[in-house]
Amino acid sequence: MIAQLFAAAGVLALLTLVPGPDMAVVTRRSLTSGPADGYRTAGGIVAGLLVWGVLAVVGLAAVLAASAVAYTVVKVLGVLYLLYLGIQALWNSRRSAPAAPVSEEAPSLRSGGGSAWRTGLTSNLLNPKIAVFYTGLLPSLAPSDLSVPLGLAILVALHLVMTMAWLSGYVYLVSRARSVFERPRVRRAMDRVTGVVLIAFGVRLATEGA
Known part of the structure; x- marks a missing residue:
């Protein structure tokens, strides 16, 4: 069982990165x-994964993954949100005039904490690929010595920890270089780049088959 968990952790780590x-x-x-x-x-994203994980453990995510109509509805909503x-x-x-820099201690002037959490939660919940991932791949990675629900629960918990650790570390690295990104030209460029990337993900999700 330990060997299977290590193998599953390796696969989950690659998918997380x-x-x-x-x-x-x-x-x-x-x-x-x-x-x-x-x-x-990042916390909102992990909360979204937790919801998907609970649904996978109780079997409801499998219904979404197997239902073309349900999958399409979530897919369309996800595309529109991206x-x-x-x-x-x-x-x-x-x-023309970017917002003033926001200190790490001060509340955000452009968004509230609840808004940031909801953004992460919504972007994750409206990704139907998570349902397919949790119902298609995770069961094959679950230790054979455990029951399917227990094995899935362990892998979901492992994935949540990995995702939060990775995204938190990523946020820290980005914040270290934030003085560069706060320059007006760089900020406008990053807004454009992230905007194009998000639209590209939306288009890719829209054109991929179920």
Whole structure:
């Protein structure tokens, strides 16, 4: 069982490190609103994974993954949300006078903590690939000596810890270089880049098959 857990941890680590919409959302929040909002966004993402994990353990996520209609509904909502975030970032990049830098201690002037958490939660919940991942891949990684629900619960908990650790470390690294990103030209460029990336993820999600 230990060997299977180590193998599963390796697969989960690789999947956690692969850049995706969650990382793009965390990047934008960290740069525009400061590291505190970046951590809150990461917390929202992990909360979304927890919801998916609970649904997977009780079997409801499998229903979504197997239902073309349900999958399509979540997929469309996810696409629209990613496009909204991308367009919002591009719109912000058009401002001639960027917002003043936000200190790590001060509350964000451009978004509230609850808003950052909800952004992370929503972006994750509206990603139907998580349902497919938790119902298609995780069961195959679960230790054979354990019951399926218990094995899934352990892997979900492991994935949550990995994701929070990775995103928190990423926010810290971004915050260390924030003085560079706060320069007007750099901030506008980053808004444009993250906007294009979020739109690209939305388009990719829209064009990929279920």
